[in-house]
């Protein structure tokens with residue numbers, strides 16, 4: 001499974017603007033841009049186990065493709081949504097529980113990198129991860 005393994009954040013694109021659109025304050029945006037995020041992905045058929053390690057927290061998430069689950073951002077913002085597989089790309093639509101607005105996300109392997117794309121209120125950001 002192409003996503004499997006440990007991935008360390010390498011760089012961000014437009015992430016601070018994205019966090020600003022999400023309503024994250026300046027100090028948290030500065031910390032968030034340097035969160036040292038590491039994710040470990042284990043796919044088994046349509047089931048995924050994700051271990052998320054960052055400066056803020058260490059959590060484990062389990063989800064099944066097409067099945068809605070709850071996920072809280074590090075600042076406590078609660079989302080609900082589901083990942084699906086479109087070709088080789090994971091695609092998700094999450095809804096914020098506090099305001100009903102939609103956050104779209106994708107996860108794909110591009111070359112030797114894992115690229116996560118987030119879109120919220122028309123603001124797109126990418127986070128690039130390398131194996132490690």
Ligand SMILES: CCCCCCCCCCCCCC(=O)O
Pocket residue numbers: 018019022024032050061071073094103105118
């Ligand atoms: C303000 C910072 C927002 C960061 C956006 C994170 C969006 C996360 C998408 C949902 C991830 C679900 C769990 C997972 O599959 O790892």
